[in-house]
Amino acid sequence: MKKHFTLWSFVLLISVFMLAACGNEESGEESNSEDGNQGTSANEEESIKIVAAHNQTSPENPYQDGLLEFKEVAESKSNGSIEVEVHAGTLGTSESELVESLQLGGADVVLVSPGFMSSTGIREIDLFALPYLFESYEHWEEAVDGEVGDEIANIILEESDNKFKLMGYWSAGVRHYYGKEPIQSIDDLQGMTIRTQTSGVVADFWQQVGAVPTDVAWGELYQALQQNVVDSAENAYPYFVQENHHQTDNGKYTSETAHDFTTRFLLINNEKFESYSEEQQNIVLEAAAASVEAERQALYDQEEESKQTLLDDGAEVNEIDTAPFIDIAVPLQDEVAEEIGVAHLLEQIREQR
Structure with missing residues (x-):
């Protein structure tokens, strides 16, 4: 009798464990169908659109080459979660218009010269507008890609109250x-x-x-x-x-x-940039670096x-x-x-x- 009771107790205990396991599995399935899906949505990159603009109207311009490279890298690296819309002179042929668009949110990425950027009150960038400052492209690249360029980039971010982030230096020849x-x-x-x-x-x-x-x-x-x-x-x-x-x-x-x-600033609206996910920010910066290389090479090739x-x-x-x-x-x-x-x-x- 004792052995019989023990056997039935063992069977009952196994049954309880099996029912509990089934319950947990169903609960997990429910979680996957509700909370689980919500989790997946949270992990998925929210799609963003970046409006990028320059003031040149020619489609053969080095500026266009640079922004098209920015578009290609950003869209391909993000698997399409980042869309880049390139405007060649259609948001303004005056750089002052582009600066205003960047300030007001009409554009997210723009290309502008030091002279027009100084109108925002950031006087230090007039350094790059000084005549006969550089004597060769090699001299220019050493400056803008080194400590001088880094310090100017920090100044732009700080003195614009974190509105403008410099992502790279382009040349206009x-x-x-x-x-x-x-x-x-x-x-x-x-x-x-x-x-x-x-x-x-x-x-x-x-x-x-x-x-x-x-x-x-x-x-x-x-x-x-x-x-x-x-x-x-x-x-x-x-x-x-x-x-x-x-x-x-x-x-x-x-x-x-x-x-x-010449020096040109590739700027992004920093408030928009900060709203992107960390992964999207890294992709945008990678696209910016690629655009710098593409624009400079296009410019050098086209000069002669x-x-x-x-x-x-x-x-x-x-x-x-x-x-x-x-x-x-x-x-x-x-x-x-x-x-x-x-x-x-x-x-x-x-x-x-």
């Missing part, structure tokens, strides 16, 4: 004078109107060499040169040749002043090609002694760098030559 007649010396610039920035260090430089800075929107410059609204302009070969400025009456002579190895196109079209190019221009630029560099608190960075750049 080396800028030269082009106009209705070649210049052989500074004397040839006296009283000549030139389309350039009309405020800040860039304007100060052109005024000091005797020219008259004049404001013309990029999209209107061809007509302004053709109709004698301005006597001249200044830019890098890939940009003004693509716009056929060299075919206008006031754009057929290029004098290689090489006054600016564009110059040859200009010559083939019958426009003319002459070299010029830049020493008198540099003699004017150096004191201006010292003055501005001291005023905006980046004299130590200016000295660092000079030491890297």
Whole structure:
């Protein structure tokens, strides 16, 4: 009797365990069908859309190459959870419009120059607008990809109250004078109107060499040169040749002043960036790094090609002694760098030559 009771007790105990196990399994299935699915949704990356813009209208522009690389890398690395919409001049051909779009949320990623960014009150970035600051692309890359570039990036983030995050430095080439007649010396610039920035260090430089800075929107410059609204302009070969400025009456002579190895800021709205998941942030930064490499290479490749196109079209190019221009630029560099608190960075750049 005792043995029989023990056997039945054992059977009963096994039954209880089996029922409990079944109950737990069903409970687990319910969890998977409800809480479990919610967990999966939480772990899935929420899709985001990034509006990226530059001010150039030509589809062959290095800016476009750079942003298309940004788009490709971001979308492929995220398996489509990140969508990038690229705007080539459609959100504004003026960089001031792009800065405003970035501030107001109309664009998430933009490309702008130091001169237009300084309008936000971040004066330190005028360092990169100083004429004759760099003497080669190698010199420029060493500065922007090193400690100088890192410090400027931190300044932009801090002084914009964490609104703007710099993700990389692009180049817009080396800028030269082009106009209705070649210049052989500074004397040839006296009283000549030139389309350039009309405020800040860039304007100060052109005024000091005797020219008259004049404001013309990029999209209107061809007509302004053709109709004698301005006597001249200044830019890098890939940009003004693509716009056929060299075919206008006031754009057929290029004098290689090489006054600016240009810097452009690839900026993202930091509030948007901070709202992304950590994985998405890493992908965006990886895409930005890829865009830097792609844009620079496209620019370097196009410089000689564009110059040859200009010559083939019958426009003319002459070299010029830049020493008198540099003699004017150096004191201006010292003055501005001291005023905006980046004299130590200016000295660092000079030491890297």
